[in-house]
Amino acid sequence: MTDLTSLTIAGLRDGFRGGDFSAREIAESYNAAVAASKALNAYTVETPDIALAAADAADQAREGGNLQPLSGIPLGIKDLFATVGVDTTAGSHILQGFQPTYESTVTANLRKAGAGMLGKLNMDEFAMGSSNETSTYGPVLSPWRRKGSNVGLTPGGSSGGSAAAVAAGIAPGVTGTDTGGSIRQPAAFTGICGIKPTYGRCSRWGIVSFASSLDQAGPMAKTVRDCAILLEAMAGFDPKDSTSLDLAVPQWEANLSSDLKGKRVGIPKEYRIDSVPAEINALWDQGIEWLKDAGATPVEISLPHTKYALPTYYIIAPAEASSNLARYDGVRYGLRDVPEGGNLDAMYATTRADGFGAEVKRRIMIGTYVLSAGFYDAYFTKAQRVRALIKDDFRKAFEQCDVILTPTAPSAAFGIGETTDPLAMYLNDVFAVPASLAGLPAMSVPGGLDGQGLPLGLHLIGNELDEQTVLNAGLAIEERAGFTAKPEKWW
């Protein structure tokens, strides 16, 4: 029989519908693969029974002729999504043991669409990190290794467990979240696809908040088509999220087309950075050729405020985080630590000192500082003004082009423990952050391998609400890149 864990979501769906295998067989294959993958540290909780229950419901639905779009498909869920009765900890000690009594809108949508859940996926603490090293559960290991080396590599972050799970074949697709690159950079590091939709497409309700004006959920999967299938199920208006867009969900999968005739591809000159490895710039040039081959016309564009995007992000995101994370006070849920004889104030300070890791504390401190009396205008308001300029750069650029092509990340995956300077870590998202600040849809698609045998990604940024062109350009690259490399199984 086919190894079900090697199939795409579209392949599983169609094979299940065509009677080639049952949903139970799919769930059992994945449950077994998950149980045998502990060395990757990708899952924080395994939920084989939930996967099996959804599979049995899918098998019955097939009998009864009332299949849902994702009937028979088991998924991995990033630990940032509230899942009823299942540990939801955002990779943080301060939420250890937290079992929500409610379900996030995105995971509820997936369940309604028939999907099952294989478990919760490891991540950087509160999604703050680019290497999955800040998780309270320890780092996820990428299934990829450099040629001839046993050094453990990061799958990227913050959706590192999500990315590793897809790359290792221990989930056919997963949810991720992206605040400043947390879907796209790990997708690039692990040779998979991942899309962050327009801000407001996916409800933030029930997703542990990091930076509310930036946080956006999205799917990660083996192929562009799989991302379209998942995003259709995840997206949709939700009255419980005040920034949710009241728009119908487009039929992204049905409208997939790699014919880019008449489309203009913007190539931003500010993204050509000398310190980026030559292989990455060469892949970018190759990507331009692939899109030309698909019928598109490249045009040089300028996004003049690009170099200010990261510093803007590192004011706005920590500011919002310091405010959002004020809720972890030891009163209503999660950890409570009280020093002997301590009062309420001591309880707050001790709980937060024990519960948060170093990177989260660092960002709360920066955020508290830039929002504090006397500094608010100089830092926070200034950053909000620069953010407006960055948004305007894109508005002008999309008068000249339909989609923008750049590299996803400035390097291939690096080793666990190799990047210790916080600023150097932040630079991972240099290409990803501008689209986040502008709320635009953006996707990473694998382009090829570097000289060490590690995946590199290409990054597509679309105009507001135009996920379709992003997906279509992604499909054109996918068809031409012919990326079939898989990590050699060592775990």
Place this chain on the structure above:
Amino acid sequence: MSVSNEQVRHIAKLARIAMSDEEIERLAPELNNILGWVEQLGEVDTDGVEPLATVVDQKLRLREDVITDGDIRDEVLANAPEAQHGFFAVPKVIE
């Protein structure tokens, strides 16, 4: 602009995070490094630029003034570190 150990101690107090002197001393240069880096935004001319408040243009919606939740006390308290008599319980606030 650079922050002193004293200011870092003050920020930690505002953020309600207990920190030892060693932690404060370790954190101060890290914060200064990051703050020094973000200060490059000072180069950008933002005169007359409105601060961006919503990234995708949309109006805040109003909804009917009706109760949409409630009556779930036990669910609300289910994850409380300590609950008593249907309330969250905390260490004594008033002596």
